[in-house]
Amino acid sequence: MHESSTQIPIKKGQRFADALGRKDGEIVAARFNGSLFDLSSISPSDGTFEPVNVHSKDGMRILRHSAAHLMAQATLQIYPKARLNAGPPTEDGFYYDIMMDPISSEDLGNIEKAMKKLAEENIPIVREEKSKDDLLRLFHDNPFKIDKIRDNVPDGSKSSIYVQGNFKDFCTGPHVPSTGYLKNVKLLSLASTNYKGDEKREKLVRIYGTVFPSDKELKDYLKMREEALKRDHRKVGQEMDLFVFSSERAPGFPLYTPNGTIIRNELIAFMHELNARNGWQDVSTPHIFTDTMWKQSGHYAKYKDNMYTFEFKDGTGYAVKPMNCPGHITIFEREPHSYRDLPVKYSEPGQVYRYEKSGEVGGLTRPRTFTIDDGHGFMRADQLVDEIKSIIEMTRETFRLLGESKLDFELSVMDEDQPENYLIEYVCQKCGTVFHARKVAGEGELQCPSCGSDEISPDLSKWKEATESLRTALKESGIVYEELKGEAAFYGPKIDVHVADAIGRKWQCSTIQVDFMMPINFNLQYVNQAGKKENLVMLHRAVFGSYERFMAILIENFAGNLPTWISPMQVFIAPVSEKYLEYSEKVLADMLKKGIRAHLDRGTDTLNKKLKMIRSKRPSYIVVVGERELESGNITVRNRKNEQKEMTVSGFMDAISMEIRERSPVQAI
RNA sequence: GCCACUGUAGCUCAGCAGGGAGAGCAGCUGAUUCGUAAUCAGCAGGUCGGGGGUUCAAAUCCCUCCAGUGGCUCCA
Structure with missing residues (x-):
């Protein structure tokens, strides 16, 4: 930029x-x-003043925001009854939400054509200051704009509109000087949305598009987008034969093939080692629990609709687990804990099942069953900072597996103005009882559970302490993060790590959550130095997040060309002809004996054909065996960069074994 | 759940102003025994997502359900 x-x-x-x-056509503001x-x-x-270049961050936003206006103008030309809501720039384009009858992707072409025509006309884009009354009059036929004017323009003050030809929009700007700056536009997709994201409100059509300063930049972007689609884990997973979905038998539930299971198991093994090095002990819990537990944990109250529940013939209610924490708690509870024992940290690759609504399911990034590298730490509040820092370090180590990847850290904290969204500690002013509760909207005032008084006051000190622990840990780890007010879970603040997929969508992977609720629901305590019972704090954490989602990101990150340690096919052996099969079998047996995942092509295809056909399976190394190799007792090795080298079998095996052991992201040969 | 689009062989896709269900690759058989991104020939393979309707006749038109894709909402 x-x-x-x-x-x-x-x-x-x-x-x-x-x-x-x-x-200077490059300067836009x-x-x-x-x-x-x-x-x-x-x-x-x-x-x-500083001239704002169109290629700067602000410049691109201005260009894209202006393109959104142009699209609105074109849309109104074709659909005069349409009513505009809002049209902001996005990370790589823009959209506009418009109330209108549904249109199809063919209609997008017409709108785009109209936009290009308006751009050719190079219409000046003019800012005009208007009083609030004038604004309300100008946009009287558009309820969305009226809302915006009422919300944003104080009585008696002025705001601005932008006019281009017969089109006007309520907007603070700034914008490019004229529509001629917007020639290189492309409308990309259609979606629907509701006004203010509320499904009870008006349904709006959202049109996505993008714009670039030059035709070349637009073409490059579209090409890059196409390339990104080729890396989609669903496509690559199909090519590499990693997993299948059966839309009839198990919609939204992935089934792993032998190849996919190799990747999964390697990830699980990695996490097992990382956990062990950091004091997390492996545990294993069942997939089904009775509903008494889900009632106690509070999951039934909040998430029953998204849980797979059933009643057995003996009348007992069960649910398939949507989370692993109650299971880990059940193990923790088996014995009393001294302050000296803490922290106690349990982890397992815990497979959970959550009913995701039909429109939300997709690939491995949002399946209906997934396996969390789930960890639950039981500790004293004074241990939080160190434990959080340790998990942050685990996160960094883990994402190094991807080579270069950008992690976005977010700290989600409570919105103190909306205490009803959270589980909070209250103190009764009358009898001094301390209790935890979550105000539920419309259920009246809270009362003290012991004396019934409604003179209670919230005590946010625990929340503040937990939030401060997360903040301190982030700072001491040198992490740049964004703080999101009101995004905390109802039971505590949390840190989330987001990673982008092939098409730039951000997915939450790692998470570190401080939890006040579970220790209360299950009355989890430890015995302190004075021999008194004291409440403990629970830390939920996942480093990969889910194996499914991480696998998807892993695949897309490497476009399927995985590092050797996790590659389902580490070596592909291609004999030049059947004459060399016997020698090839020997090479294969040596490799398998060393634990190398080698595969021999025993077919009668030509060498060219064998290499062509194996391409989509993305083997780490290709080994060719023919007359030369038979005589010398060597093999010819080809790496991912298509570099070839004749080596001894043992020399190759030593090198690749080392590469695998180190989980190296780069090839040794 | 909402909106738009899509659903034809294992894979990629053609056929759709109504009238014989097709191609390439993969698979199988045979020939070829080959030096780094497709050797040749033959064979086999499909309830055209499911159900209903219109029609003499539906992969094609209509309705409905299911699933997938892109978004919205949601994501403990």
Whole structure:
């Protein structure tokens, strides 16, 4: 991205465009005193401004926001009855939400055509200041805009609209100077959404598109998008024969083939070692528990609709587990714990089942059963920071498996203005009882469970302490993170790590959650130094997140060309002809004996054909055996970069074994 | 769950203004015994997602259900 820091002097009352002097199609706005202005705007005072290049982050946002307006203009031309809601820029394009009759992807072409025509006409985009009353009058036939004007413009003050030809939109801008800047647009997809994300509100059509400063950049982007689709784990998984879905027998439930199971097992083995090194003990729990447990844990109250439940013929209610924590708690509870024992940390590859609504299921990133590398730590509050730091370090080590990958850390904290969303500690002012509760909307005021008084006051100190522990751990680990207010789980604050897939969608992988609820629900305590029982804190953590989702990201990250240690086919042996089968069998047997996942092609195809056909299975190394090798007793090895080398069998096996042992992301040969 | 699109052989896809269900690859058989991204020939393979309707006749038109894809909502 192009970031400039050139400063240009400007006088009060002068237009930015005039001060800029030269005509430069790359400059789309001006930054003055930290705010963005249209080039056609007048400077409010003397000073200097920075020209905003279209290739800068702000420049692209302005370009895309302007393209959203252009799309709205074109849409209104074709569908005059349409009503616009909002059209912001996104990370790689823009969208506009519009209330209109559903349209099809063919209609998108027409809108795009109309947009290009308007861009060709190079219509000036003009900002106009209007009073609130004028705004309400101008947009009287659009309830969404009226809402926005009422919400955002204080009485008696002014705001702006942007006008291009016969089109106007309520908007603070800034925008590019004219529609001519928006020639390289492409409409990408259609979706539906509801006003304010509320499914009870109006249904809107969302049209996605993108725009670039030049035709070449647009073409490059579209090409990149196409390439990304080829890396989709569902496609690669099919080619490599890793998993299957049976839409009739198990919709949304992945079944792993032998190849896929190899990847899964390697990941599980990695996590087993990482856990052991960090003091997490392996446990194993059943998939089904009686409903008494789910009632106690609170899962029934909140998630019963998303759980697979059934009643056995003896009348007992059961549920397939949607989470592993109650199981781990059941193990923890088996004996009393001294403060000296803590932390106690249990982990397991715990397979859970959650009913995801039909439109939400998809591939391995959102299946209906998945296996969490689930860990539950039982500890004292003073141990939180160190334990969280340790998990953060585990996260870093784990994601190094992907080579270069960008991790987004998020800290989700409570919104203190909405205490009803959280489980909070309350103190009764009358009798002094301390209790935990979650205010439920519409259920009236909370009362003290022992004296019935409603003179109770919330005590947020535990929440604050937990949040501060997470913050401290992040800071001391040197992590740059984003803090999201109101995103905390109802039982505690959390850290989430997001990783992007092939098409740029962000998926939550690692998570570290402080939990107040479970220790209360299950009355989990330890005996302190004074011999008194004390509440403990629970830490839920997953490093991969789920094996399914991590596998998807792993596949997409490497486009299926996995590091050798986790590659289902580490070596593919291709004899030049059947004459060399006997020698090939010997080479294969040697490798299998060493634990190398080698596969021999015993078919009668030509060498060319064998190599062509195995391509989609993405073997780490290809070994060719023919007359030369038979005579020398060697093999010819070809790596992923298509580099060839003749080696002794033992030399190759030593090198690849080392590579596998080290879980190296790069090839040794 | 909501909106749009899609569903034909193991895979990729053609056929769809109604009238014989097709191709390439994979598979099987035979010939070829081959040096780094497809040797040749033959054979076999399908309830056209399921159900209902319109029609003399439906893969094709209509309705409905299911599933998949992209979004929205949700994601303990």
